[in-house]
Amino acid sequence: MQVVPLLALALQGSNNLSTPQTGDDGRFYLWVALGVAVVALGLALMLARAVIASDSGTAEMQAISNAIREGAEAFLKRQYQTIGAIALVLAVVVFVGYHLSPRTAPYAGKTVVSFLVGAVCSGLAGFTGMYCSIRANIRAASAARSSLDRALKLALRGGAVTGLVVVALSLLGVASLFLLFGGLDHPEQVPFQLVGFGFGASLVALFAQLGGGIYTKAADVGADLVGKVEAGIPEDDPRNPAVIADLVGDNVGDCAGRGADIFESTAAENVGAMILGAALFPVFGLKGILFPLIVLAINLIASIVGVFVVSTNETENPMNALNRGFYVTSALALIGLAGAVYSMLNGPGVHPEWLLACGVVGLVTAFLFVWITQYYTEARYRPVLSIVEASLTGPATNIISGLAVGMETPAMPVVVISAALLLSYFFGVKGLEDVTIVSNYAKGIYGTAIATMGMLSCAAYILAMDTFGPITDNAGGIIEMSNQPESVRERTDKLDSAGNTTKALTKGYAIGSASLAAFLLFSAYLEEIKTLVEQKLAVAHAAGLATSMPAGWSFTNINLAQIPVFVGALLGAMLTYLFSSLAIKAVGRTAQMVVKDVRDQFRENPGIMAGTSKPDYARCVNIVTSAALKEMVIPGLLAVGLPVAVGLIFKHFSSVYQANASFDSAGVALVPTIAGQVVNLAGAESVAGLLMVGTIAGVLLAMLMNNGGGAWDNAKKFIETGKYGGKKSDAHKAAVVGDTVGDPFKDTAGPSLHVLIKLLATITLVLAPLFV
Template sequence: MEVLVLTAIIGVIALVFAGYKANFVAKQEQGNDRMKEIASYIEDGAMAFLTREYKALAIFVVVLAIVLAIGLSSIATAVCFIAGAICSVCAGYIGMRVATKANVRTTNAAMEHGLGKALDVAFSAGIVMGMCVVGLGIAGISIAYKITGDPTIVTGFSLGASSIALFARVGGGIYTKAADVGADLVGKVEAGIPEDDPRNPAVIADNVGDNVGDVAGMGADLFESYVGALLSVITLGVVAYGEDGIKYGLLIAGLGIISSIIAAFFVKGDKNPQKALNNGEYVSAAVTVIAAGFLASKIFGQFKPFIPVITGIVVGLIISKFTEYYTSEEYSPVKRIASESETGASTNIISGLSVGMMSTVGPIVVIAIGIMIAFIGAGGNQEAIHGLYGISLAAVGMLSTAGMTIAVDAYGPVADNAGGIAEMCELPENVREITDSLDAVGNTTAAIGKGFAIGSAALTALALFVSFIEATGLTGIDVSKPEVIAGAFIGGMLPFAFSALTMSAVGNAASAMIDEVRRQFKEIPGIMEGKAKPEYAKCVDISTGAALKEMIVPGMIAVIVPILIGLLLGSEALGGLQAGSLITGVLMAIFMSNAGGAWDNAKKYIENGVHGGKGSEAHKAAVTGDTVGDPFKDTSGPSLNILIKLITVVSLVFAPLFVAYGGILL
């Protein structure tokens, strides 16, 4: 099918554009020797972590590939699985490599040329991550399907992407929050020193964490969503419309990449970085919508398949706005948390929990409406398979501009690191003002990116769930059957158990970090006066070791539990498990991500001078709330996106096994 060749070529174009932008970043000046030294600490720490993580994951990939080859009697599926894992690794590695080079160059651009140039450098690093994700995703799955011609084999590619994504998100999240909590509680609260102060031993680990969690981890997350959406549109498209169904879904994704490349040239501005980034997102969405309508008319002779695509794009934008409302300091929820901080940490935490819980209402209602519009709009009330295909198109529509969305999100950690370098190198105040303005926008884009990731996870998981039902030949799932109810309860419990494990992992790692920072403050003479250099490497090593150790158990849950339920209770019970995990997983992900984002920005709002400002009792309470919210928004919450998708992908990949041998206990 020539469309597979075309989409693979578009993937290559995305990678070429990523190379062009990476070269632009590399050519920028790094600044003085002190700036280069600090940047080298961050880059070395980030790459050391990623290298150790990938070595550990290589063992997991080999073992699971053997299980796939033997258990499914399919070497081709195992090869696709390895290819998906390698593509995910490459996207994360390249994206983070460029991000760790861009941070100091952004700082220097702010110092030498001002806001516009600094924005250009930081965003260029972000677009490298975005283009690597979508380029490797669409090229990989197009080539895999072109070679095999079998959607059931291509599921292995998606499983490879999902497996790496979960460990990358969990490992990166544990790393970054252990460092962040240690740096904040001992540095800000106990020692009373500013954020990113070079006297803080955990400050380098904290900056490294921004990269491994919010660049590599986030990129792997959306790479997995992107691949999963493409897989679902292949598996359902071929049933609904034959080759035309596959052609339309893949071309939407391909044109979304082209629109993101075009939109990247619209991100310019030396006054309002938020407006510049918004311009990029709006242009990419507009171009994609126009192209999707034209293609629907050309391929199908009707606009029904176009309705789910535009529905997915609109749902993504609305969820992002809800996320912005609940997490931005410009709106009442964050201001309310800041106000409650005046009466102590307990009221701050109560208020933050309330905001997080309430923030689930809007996105869930929008997702539910979006699902119904996508199903009915695609013709599901006349032909069910057309409606189910419509749901997969909604997921593709939402993710069609993922290249731009990821770029805007990955820009944030680069800007954050740039501010940290400016602080540690004691650069002029105006430089820090520029990097702070970029970082403030980055906080908002990161929160919006998390909302987008959750929405795309919900639609992608639902589309893969539908693909599972098709693959197993189920006509429906009867909730009156005890095994289905049992599966649903177990599935509903999994996000809670997973969150408990990841939160506990952050707590354990943070405790070790706090002890180390306190030790250095106590045992290294002159550290507080700036006369002695902290032992940054020890803090980096603590975060690295803890993250790699603690990510194993949560990661294995998503792989082992679906296989056990499918074999012991059968395919229908496994369908119940997927439904249960999808519902509670999406709710928990929204709640945790938004509560954490709101706590974070309530702290920043107080630091801007309200309610007593820095050092006040309200500020201390807000810092405590922020440290509770840190693992919420950067570890457990984002990781739940991948958990629910990985459960559905594992179920889909092993579906033939469950059909043949499932229900041993029944």
């Protein structure tokens, strides 16, 4: 009989499933989740049609928008061809790896199918979001000629298409695979087979975010250095050959890349929570497994309402209107979450009020991450103002101040994450304290899963606000390049300023959810290793070999004093820095190519600066596209290959570096043994060390880069409003240099790092059979 992953965590001393105590098997909820996903996709289509049907401006505006659209679509097509080839190779690796273990061989085909479905859905989510954003930009720009409110609504609803499609596809993909793999007949066995879905989503998200990030920041840096600093021309000036590439980059990085990123977050956290729900199957039955799907369905409904309540006037800060929508979404999500907890997570001995408290912890965590990110990236607060003041004395002091702010930013988020984990674990134990058939550890871990789902309960609206950013940025560029009146530019500047904040908020939100999700997936990895060991002991016993399983042994205590574990931990921390270095270097090398091309065009065609001839935008777009696709491959393969290499190398040298080999005073083994030989756990433990410390280092470094880069950006924009000398002043030039340093931080390395964190978790969980 197959041992269900994580089941040993829940059942104290038995692998036999008891009848769930909840009565109703909960099948109704699966159909509700599927129905809401389909309806949300239909509404996203209606929103997209409504946005595209809006006025598309003048012929000159359309020409600029068409150039952006063609460049973005060409890049994404070539990028997905590269990602598809890598995904197919990894699918073969996963299939072969699963056939190496008798325990996982029966699931090889299903895991590969779920991996490919996750990859396709992730790519589709990114493409769909960008498809609408590159068409909403000109509609928002045209609307800004007459009304700030109309422009705001078009930009947000264009962004809502991305949010709804991403969350709905995640929900539809997981729910459909659960149904296809027989989840209604064997619900406790199916969730682990869905891990491949999260891995496929993570893989596409990493390359989409990395490639898009390299593209957008290389074009941005190149355009700023030659345009603003050398030539002294404004941002989005049509004389700058790199300006179209810069506007294309907003879409391929912030729309397609972030869409795939948030899709991966919802997919991985959904699957992780379902796995933990399977561990509590004797308590909640099918409803405990399906609970994460219902939370995502609630998320879609609440986000739809939140989007439609947003409106503003000519004098209001658009950020206030967006925040109102966020508050409405959060309130509705809380009400829905309470209903889901009380109707699904119930039974003898269960205290749903404590489990609801876990969800509230997640919602509060989301609020706090949004507030902390605002504090560190908005110009009305101390961190950004300190960078502004440092700009008065030159680029060096600007960079020193910006780095100091970046290094400060992880402090408050780490306290919030720690408090969220501790509180949700405690509340989970309290909520199930009268249930005797599961361990306290299982109760607490499920509490953290509920908190994670609570944090995700506003994901669709958060992503709508994120995509709002590049839409309004593009709208401002279109207005600037088509020489519209200053009053129109003032409206798009307001929207663009709000969009910069929303993009920063989403990065903070994504790293917060990544931190909670990584802990869940790390716990799942540890328990899967234990399950694999139990399988090996069962096979050895059947073969007549003497076996020994210490009473109560579990693979949950990783000893850092063991050489393989310590080395794995060092390599995990190193990976985050080396990966970031490769990403930032890629931006630098590609930006140098952009700078050279812009200088060459200025030199070759003096009519460009005189305004009598147009630059060759397509040449610059092609340069950035080719370079970005080439540069994304090595850091991506490093992220995938290092954990696998560490696990296999230490497994091979286990006779020299045997981890966890300890005995008590009577000489009795404290670890599993087969025929007197300690089970080989060196590979598994080294990977656990890499995963644990790599996650911690990645979270901290991502916070530094995301918030530090955002602070540099808004310091520059604050000076551009006319303060401290305004544009073209020495302070402005210093701020532009600082913003140039922060660009690859906040839009390339930082966002890619929180995808890397979850990729490490999913790839080690999927390939765990190779390490034992």
